[in-house]
Amino acid sequence: MKRRHEWRLGFLFLLALALLAGLIVVACGSTSSGSSSATDDDTVDDDASPDDDASPDDDDDDNDDNDSSPGDDDDNDDSTPSHGTKNMIVNGGFETGKPAPWTGQWPYADIIGSSQGDDDTADDDTADDDTSVDKGVKGIPTHSGDYAAWFGQVEIGSDTAWLGQTVAAPDTLSAATVDFWIDLYKFGGATMTFTAKLVDPEKPTTVYADLGEWTQADAQAIPKYQEVTYKLTKAEISTIAGKSVMLRFDYTGNHPILTAAYVYLDDASLTMTW
Numbered sequence: 001m002k003r004r005h006e007w008r009l010g011f012l013f014l015l016a017l018a019l020l021a022g023l024i025v026v027a028c029g030s031t032s033s034g035s036s037s038a039t040d041d042d043t044v045d046d047d048a049s050p051d052d053d054a055s056p057d058d059d060d061d062d063n064d065d066n067d068s069s070p071g072d073d074d075d076n077d078d079s080t081p082s083h084g085t086k087n088m089i090v091n092g093g094f095e096t097g098k099p100a101p102w103t104g105q106w107p108y109a110d111i112i113g114s115s116q117g118d119d120d121t122a123d124d125d126t127a128d129d130d131t132s133v134d135k136g137v138k139g140i141p142t143h144s145g146d147y148a149a150w151f152g153q154v155e156i157g158s159d160t161a162w163l164g165q166t167v168a169a170p171d172t173l174s175a176a177t178v179d180f181w182i183d184l185y186k187f188g189g190a191t192m193t194f195t196a197k198l199v200d201p202e203k204p205t206t207v208y209a210d211l212g213e214w215t216q217a218d219a220q221a222i223p224k225y226q227e228v229t230y231k232l233t234k235a236e237i238s239t240i241a242g243k244s245v246m247l248r249f250d251y252t253g254n255h256p257i258l259t260a261a262y263v264y265l266d267d268a269s270l271t272m273t274w
Helices: 003-037 234-240
Strands: 083-086 103-105 112-114 147-152 157-170 175-187 191-200 203-215 226-231 244-256 258-271
Touching: 003 244, 147 157, 147 244, 157 258, 175 191, 175 203, 175 234, 191 258, 203 226, 203 234, 244 258
Parallel strands: none
Antiparallel strands: 083 258, 103 157, 112 147, 147 258, 157 244, 175 226, 175 258, 191 203, 191 244
């Protein structure tokens, strides 16, 4: 009878161990199942560790954020960053040898001149020495590189020309600076007026910022470039924020016989911070 009682106790003990083991297995299986059901819905997140956020990730640990809209992580590489500083002008030194993407009107074969001599064997300047008539120019002074834009006399009398480039100012614009180099030259009784402005590209008479005006009185007999730097005021910044704006240069000159007047422009930039 005693042995039968001991056998029953042993059986109950083994049964209890089996039930406990079963509960542990069920608990582990439930935890594993719950973990796998939390799928990664951040399809563009490539953090080093798996992401199971319930919404797109723009946390600071997203080392390569490709979200469709700017995030707030420190190393966001979205196509439109939420902040930055950039020179908005393209080909500001005219080193392509052509004006594009600048636009304008001028009475010359090309408004871009070269410091190089012309040998008619390469497209290295805008003037040639063949027998055809060419209103281009060669051998002009530059501030840097081999090319610059020029304005001035092409024949006796008066002429006008302008050159401009349109950029888009960010909505959150906080600062903007225009910088360029000019060289003014005149001989005899020639007169000229050269202006630089930020204007509405569709209506140039709407001036957002007047950057300066120069006349024959500012010209030098010996060519020498001078730098012009203009920082926009807060009022001017608020006026252009979120708009298309053109950096525009205008020339008007009168050149009687045996006189001359020229303006050379190089290394133009419009740096914006937002």
